[in-house]
Every structure is written in structure tokens, then in C-alpha cells.
Amino acid sequence: MPLSESPVRWPVRAFLRCAAMTLLTAxxxxxQDFTWVKQVGGPLQDDAFVxxxxxxxxxxxxxxGGDLGGPSVGELDIWLARYDLAGNPVWIQQFGSTGPDLxxxxxxxxxxxxxxxxxxxxxxxxxxxxxxxxxxITRRSSTGxxxxxxxxxxxxxxxxxxxxxxxxxxxxxxxxxxxxxxAVNLSVGTSDVWLARFDxxxxxxxxxxxxxxxxxxxxxxxxDGAGGAxxxxxxxxxxxxxxxxxxxxWYAHYDALGTRxxxxxLGSPAEDRVTCGxxDGAGGAYLCGTTLGALMGPHLGSVDxxxxxxxxxxxxxxxxxxxxxxYEAVAACALRPSxxxxxxxATDGxxxxxxxxxxxxxxxxxxxxxxxxxxxxxxxxxxxxxxxxAVAGLGQVLISGVSGGNxxxxxxxxxxxxxxxxxxxxxxxxxxxxxxxxxxxxPGCQAAIASAGTPSASDxxxxxxxxxxxxxxxxxxxxxxxxxxxxxxxGTLGGKACFLPPLFRTGAQSxxxxxxxxxxxxxxxxxxxxxxxPVVVPGAVVQLEFWARDPENADGFLLSNAVQFAVCP
Numbered sequence: 001m002p003l004s005e006s007p008v009r010w011p012v013r014a015f016l017r018c019a020a021m022t023l024l025t026a027x028x029x030x031x032q033d034f035t036w037v038k039q040v041g042g043p044l045q046d047d048a049f050v051x052x053x054x055x056x057x058x059x060x061x062x063x064x065g066g067d068l069g070g071p072s073v074g075e076l077d078i079w080l081a082r083y084d085l086a087g088n089p090v091w092i093q094q095f096g097s098t099g100p101d102l103x104x105x106x107x108x109x110x111x112x113x114x115x116x117x118x119x120x121x122x123x124x125x126x127x128x129x130x131x132x133x134x135x136x137i138t139r140r141s142s143t144g145x146x147x148x149x150x151x152x153x154x155x156x157x158x159x160x161x162x163x164x165x166x167x168x169x170x171x172x173x174x175x176x177x178x179x180x181x182x183a184v185n186l187s188v189g190t191s192d193v194w195l196a197r198f199d200x201x202x203x204x205x206x207x208x209x210x211x212x213x214x215x216x217x218x219x220x221x222x223x224d225g226a227g228g229a230x231x232x233x234x235x236x237x238x239x240x241x242x243x244x245x246x247x248x249x250w251y252a253h254y255d256a257l258g259t260r261x262x263x264x265x266l267g268s269p270a271e272d273r274v275t276c277g278x279x280d281g282a283g284g285a286y287l288c289g290t291t292l293g294a295l296m297g298p299h300l301g302s303v304d305x306x307x308x309x310x311x312x313x314x315x316x317x318x319x320x321x322x323x324x325x326x327y328e329a330v331a332a333c334a335l336r337p338s339x340x341x342x343x344x345x346a347t348d349g350x351x352x353x354x355x356x357x358x359x360x361x362x363x364x365x366x367x368x369x370x371x372x373x374x375x376x377x378x379x380x381x382x383x384x385x386x387x388x389x390a391v392a393g394l395g396q397v398l399i400s401g402v403s404g405g406n407x408x409x410x411x412x413x414x415x416x417x418x419x420x421x422x423x424x425x426x427x428x429x430x431x432x433x434x435x436x437x438x439x440x441x442x443p444g445c446q447a448a449i450a451s452a453g454t455p456s457a458s459d460x461x462x463x464x465x466x467x468x469x470x471x472x473x474x475x476x477x478x479x480x481x482x483x484x485x486x487x488x489x490x491g492t493l494g495g496k497a498c499f500l501p502p503l504f505r506t507g508a509q510s511x512x513x514x515x516x517x518x519x520x521x522x523x524x525x526x527x528x529x530x531x532x533x534p535v536v537v538p539g540a541v542v543q544l545e546f547w548a549r550d551p552e553n554a555d556g557f558l559l560s561n562a563v564q565f566a567v568c569p
Contacts, residue, residue: 034422036087039407041418042066048419049106049388050400056085059114060421062103069094076100080116091144097122105163112142115171119159129153135160135175148202154179162221164229169200172229174218182209193218206258212237220277222285227256230285234273240265247271262314268293276333278341283312286341288330297321305330305345318370324349332389338539340367344386344399352377359383365427373566374427380405395426395538395569428455431565435487438495438559441552445469445518447560456568457538460526467546467560470520472513476548478506478524482535485543485564491555498562499543504533522546538569
């Protein structure tokens with residue numbers, strides 16, 4: 001298989017095919033709604049992955065089609081740079097073999113440095129074994145000094161599809177091989193999966209190869225928090241079950257010694273695949289991908305996106321399939337430290353307001369229970385694809401990819417598709433209502449919660465929560481939690497307690513209005529919640545409902561419905 005058809009490049013190839021015509025005639029666009037955004041590139045295609053090194057360190061790297069960090073060495077080179085959290089460059093490097101090379105994975109090493117890996121079609125870090133490409137991995141310090149590098153391959157095509165830290169100072173790396181990369185090859189197929197662990201000095205401690213008689217690919221790795229990893233990809237054979245048709249999703253769990261603990265396979269009659277994975281912080285993992293069928297729910301468009309959460313034993317905790325009538329896919333995901341997962345992908349439909357046409361980037365925040373907190377869509381009319389996603393700090397997200405337009409706004413269209421990377425704030429919106437409000441003692445009245453503004457900790461008075469249909473002449477208050485939504489029966493008029501304890505309360509206030517009429521109203525701001533509980537901080541997801549007196553009710557109170565929202569910086 002030619003290098004340009006590497007399976008790990010599938011999302012990029014698919015979306016660039018969709019945007020091929022618009023990439024040739026890019027239009028200017030306003031600067032995106034980021035804290036900052038950078039775009040770099042040469043005359044050919046350049047792309048970018050991104051990782052957070054902590055302490056204000058931002059690593060960016062990918063494939064360079066020109067001179068990004070030095071003179072070009074081959075047809076395609078590798079570039080790697082460090083920026084600070086304000087978007088200022090610290091250093092940049094460029095290296096490669098005399099042939100085309102690709103970067104396909106970038107992660108921070110947990111010690112201030114970075115791992116970068118991909119495909120090489122020449123002598124990059126060791127003599128080229130032959131075939132189409134070798135796999136390679138390099139580790140660099142925070143100052144860009146090489147700590148160790150390795151290149152391995154067969155006489156066929158070999159490369160890296162994903163990486164994850166093992167939590168013990170090492171890294172677990174995997175990808176595809178068309179040859180016999182491992183001494184013990186558990187496959188007779190034309191393309192197999194390989195998985196290996198390297199310690200902090202670059203020594204390989206174990207290597208596994210497996211597959212079916214058909215094509216099998218590894219495209220995602222997520223740490224299990226105990227030295228092992230969850231891995232996943234696509235198989236066209238019977239890897240962990242009977243193939244449902246075309247490509248099926250597979251995922252497995254390996255321990256710290258490289259022992260497979262379990263393997264699962266599922267699919268629709270159409271093409272399905274895993275594209276990324278992230279730890280869930282609780283011993284399980286989030287897996288994301290694409291489907292052309294009804295894999296995790298009804299089929300909505302030409303290609304749908306999906307996300308699922310699995311437990312340590314591989315059992316599904318929940319799954320969601322989403323999209324429009326157009327083309328959607330997930331390209332990257334990252335664990336949200338306070339719970340949940342960020343997703344990033346591309347669409348030529350409308351998942352949220354803010355799209356510019358063509359192929360746009362979208363980013364979504366999903367709660368640990370699968371609820372969507374917010375979705376953002378942005379781009380230029382020329383088409384964009386995201387590749388990298390990382391959490392930089394409290395309420396800050398890094399995202400990167402490739403663009404055919406000007407993500408920084410205005411100017412002439414670039415000569416080729418260019419790399420871009422940006423710092424964005426925590427996703428948030430006005431909130432999503434849920435749960436059921438109780439009736440009042442006055443017939444035909446139900447308290448209905450509403451929100452306005454943006455729940456930003458920097459302007460807490462600018463976000464209001466209100467509820468009408470309160471019995472006039474009575475008091476009420478806000479009751480809230482940050483521990484997740486719920487829906488438990490409470491009272492005799494159909495009310496629900498809409499969140500999990502512990503509960504917090506705001507001060508009581510008069511709802512005004514006329515006694516005997518449900519024309520009272522209650523209003524709170526984010527500032528009221530901040531003053532009521534120390535848990536209302538940037539990154540927190542709040543669930544709130546109004547409780548008000550209703551003297552004619554046997555219970556003596558009424559409950560509104562509830563709203564859930566994320567607090568922005």
C-alpha cells in the first residue's frame with residue numbers, strides 16, 4: 001500500500017476529498033473565536049497535531065510540505081515546535097529522510113517533553129529496512145533535545161497509528177504492518193496490528209502482532225491508568241467476533257506486560273471504524289469513530305460520528321451516534337480532567353452555529369454519562385480538518401489540524417493546505433433544560449426555568465437563571481449540584497429532584513406577584529451560585545432547579561424543571 005494511503009490518514013483523506021474544489025479557491029474569513037490561533041505552512045500540504053506539556057508548554061508537530069523549521073530534506077518532512085500558552089514560539093525543528101515522511105501521533109511525555117511518531121520512507125533514525133515505509137518514534141525534551149529515537153520495519157509497509165503513556169514512565173505505541181514485525185506473528189493476513197511498549201530510555205520491553213486473514217488496522221490507544229492500554233481500530237475479518245460487513249470496530253485491553261485481557265468486535269453492515277480513544281479517568285475509556293450505518297443508533301447521514309464509554313471489562317456503559325444529513329466524523333478526543341470528554345471532528349453539515357461552509361471543524365464536550373454539554377463549529381469556506389486535541393489547563397483546550405483557508409482571518413488564500421493550531425476556552429452554552437416541573441396548587445401553572453447570557457466566571461453577573469409561574473407572594477431559592485443530573489420523584493404534584501447530592505442552596509428571595517395567582521418569578525445570576533458554594537468554578541458542570549413555597553400544596557413547595565450548564569473561565 002502506498003505511503004499516501006496510510007490507514008491512519010483516513011479522516012484527512014476523506015475530508016480533503018470532500019473539500020478538494022474549495023481548497024483550490026479559498027476565500028478570506030473572519031478570525032475564529034479563539035484565545036489565539038496560529039497558521040503556518042509552505043507551498044504544499046502541512047498539518048499539525050498538538051499536545052500540552054504542562055507548566056504553560058504547548059507542543060505542535062506534524063508533516064511539513066516545505067521549509068517550516070529549516071531546509072526541506074525530502075518530499076515531506078517532520079516538523080516539531082514548542083510554544084508557550086500565550087501562543088509565542090519558543091523553538092521549532094524540522095527533520096526527515098530523503099523520501100516522504102509522515103507524522104501521525106504526538107503526545108506529551110508527562111515529564112515536560114514530547115513523543116512524536118509516524119511513517120518514514122527513508123533513513124530517518126536508522127537504516128531504512130525497505131518496502132513502502134518504516135515506523136518511527138522519537139522522544140524530545142522540553143528544549144527540543146533528542147532523548148531517544150527508533151525506527152523499525154519490515155520489507156513491507158509499517159507505521160504508527162496511535163500512542164499513549166503507560167503511567168510508569170514509558171509509552172505504548174501501535175500501528176500497522178504488512179510484514180512480520182514481531183518474532184511471533186499471530187496472523188496470516190496482508191495487514192496486521194502491532195502493539196509495543198518502550199520504557200523511558202527507548203528500550204522495547206514487549207511487542208505484539210495480531211490480525212485476521214483480512215485487513216486489520218490500529219487507530220486508537222488510551223491508557224488504562226494501570227500500566228496497560230485500551231486499543232482499537234477497524235477489521236475486515238473476524239478478529240473478535242463475526243464480521244458484520246465491510247469494516248467493523250474492534251477494541252481490546254492489554255495489561256502492562258502486553259497480555260491481552262479481552263477483545264471485542266462489533267459493526268453494522270456498512271463501514272465502521274474507531275478513530276480515537278481517551279482514558280475516562282476511572283479505569284475505562286472513551287472510544288470514538290465513524291460509521292456509514294446504524295452502529296450506535298439510527299443512521300443520520302452519509303457518514304455519522306459516534307462516541308462510546310466502556311468499562312474496564314470492555315462492557316459498554318453508553319454510546320451515542322450523531323450527525324446531520326451530511327458528512328460528520330470524529331478525528332480526535334481528550335479526557336476532560338473534571339469529567340467527560342472533548343471531541344473534535346469535521347462536518348460539511350451544521351452541528352452548531354458558526355460554520356463557514358465547505359468542511360468545518362466542530363468541537364463537542366460530552367459529560368461522563370453521555371450528555372452533550374455544548375458544541376461549537378467554526379472554519380473557513382475553504383475547508384478544515386482537525387487532527388489534534390489536548391487540554392491545556394483549567395478551562396482551556398488546544399486544537400490543531402489542516403486548513404485550506406485563513407484561520408487567522410483575512411489575507412490571501414495560502415498556496416497549499418496549511419497547519420493551524422489554536423487555544424480555545426472551555427466549551428459552554430446557556431444550558432440545557434431537563435427533568436419535569438411539578439404542577440402548582442393553581443391549575444394550569446408549571447414553573448419553567450430559562451437561562452440567558454454565557455456562564456463565564458469572569459462575568460458572573462452576565463449569566464441569569466429565571467423561572468416564572470411561581471405562586472405569587474411567596475419565597476423561593478435555587479437548589480443545585482455539580483455531581484450530575486438525576487430525576488427522582490419528589491412531592492405529590494409530579495415534581496422531580498433533578499440532580500445527585502450533595503446539594504447547595506442560594507439565599508431565599510421573594511417571587512413577587514399576586515397571592516392566588518401564579519405570576520411570581522425568581523431570578524439568580526452565576527454570582528449568586530458562586531457565593532453559595534465553592535464548587536462553582538471554571539470547568540464545573542452545574543445542575544440547578546428552583547424550589548419555591550406553595551402554601552396551598554400539601555407538600556408546601558413546588559419544583560421547577562432543571563438546567564445543566566458548564567462554567568467557563
